[in-house]
Amino acid sequence: MRVIHTDIIINEIKDMCIKANHELSADISERIVAAEKNENEGIGKQILGQLVTNMDIAKNEMIPICQDTGMTTVFMKIGQDVHIEGMPLTEAINEGIRRGYEEGYLRKSVVTDPIERVNTKDNTPGIIHYDIVSGEEVVITVAPKGFGSENMSRVYMLKPADGIDGIKKAVIETVKLAGPNACPPMVVGIGIGGNFEKCAELAKKALTRNADVIPEKEYVATLEKELLEEINSLDIGPGGLGGKTTALAVNIETYPTHIAGLPVGINICCHVNRHITRTI
Numbered sequence: 001m002r003v004i005h006t007d008i009i010i011n012e013i014k015d016m017c018i019k020a021n022h023e024l025s026a027d028i029s030e031r032i033v034a035a036e037k038n039e040n041e042g043i044g045k046q047i048l049g050q051l052v053t054n055m056d057i058a059k060n061e062m063i064p065i066c067q068d069t070g071m072t073t074v075f076m077k078i079g080q081d082v083h084i085e086g087m088p089l090t091e092a093i094n095e096g097i098r099r100g101y102e103e104g105y106l107r108k109s110v111v112t113d114p115i116e117r118v119n120t121k122d123n124t125p126g127i128i129h130y131d132i133v134s135g136e137e138v139v140i141t142v143a144p145k146g147f148g149s150e151n152m153s154r155v156y157m158l159k160p161a162d163g164i165d166g167i168k169k170a171v172i173e174t175v176k177l178a179g180p181n182a183c184p185p186m187v188v189g190i191g192i193g194g195n196f197e198k199c200a201e202l203a204k205k206a207l208t209r210n211a212d213v214i215p216e217k218e219y220v221a222t223l224e225k226e227l228l229e230e231i232n233s234l235d236i237g238p239g240g241l242g243g244k245t246t247a248l249a250v251n252i253e254t255y256p257t258h259i260a261g262l263p264v265g266i267n268i269c270c271h272v273n274r275h276i277t278r279t280i
Contacts (some may be wrong), residue, residue, distance in 0.1 A: 180240020
């Protein structure tokens, strides 16, 4: 039995919140650079050039990539041979978020109640997902996400007969409705299967997957490729002002579901697809 103190978890999450808000992962940053080179001359290319410059300034001068430093989602994969001591784990995770946003001088955007809307002033609580696995490691993924793109996300409860074509129709409809509001070029996370809440969680998790990793299921890999091509043919483009680059990536996660259902969650993310993973 391996013992991990919550002080370690707090410090890791604090640092991850700060780093994620200043530096994009390589899979996303490299796609933005490539998109700028590939885009036709015009406003779309200019906007992508500005995004590249913005990334460089954020990384080199430790300025947040986006002024909306998001609401923090944390995925915790905990080995069952780990004993965590110290404060309750959920409190520790939120303490890490709190310190990260306070010490990193990041914008605090979370309110205590959806109607009363009083700011918590430390960006807590976060949204936390736990997964108990074998082994004696803890894998932490921190994903701060702004609400310009979050507000454009949707859940569809399709019928099994809708199949692949129904999924495509739902995704394209969602992207069209998002348009410029999601600060394209966007990353589209899709969750297929489970139930109402599970498909949404899968879609969120899909955004944290390295965009260069090809899914093992052949139909999933094909669907990702086809959807990316279809989305980029919509001419929404960078900033919604036209161009070849409406999406940088489409990531799909799947899960078993009921014989009568085909739940589909679509989580739209702007080009600032922030996520970082560390193993303790």
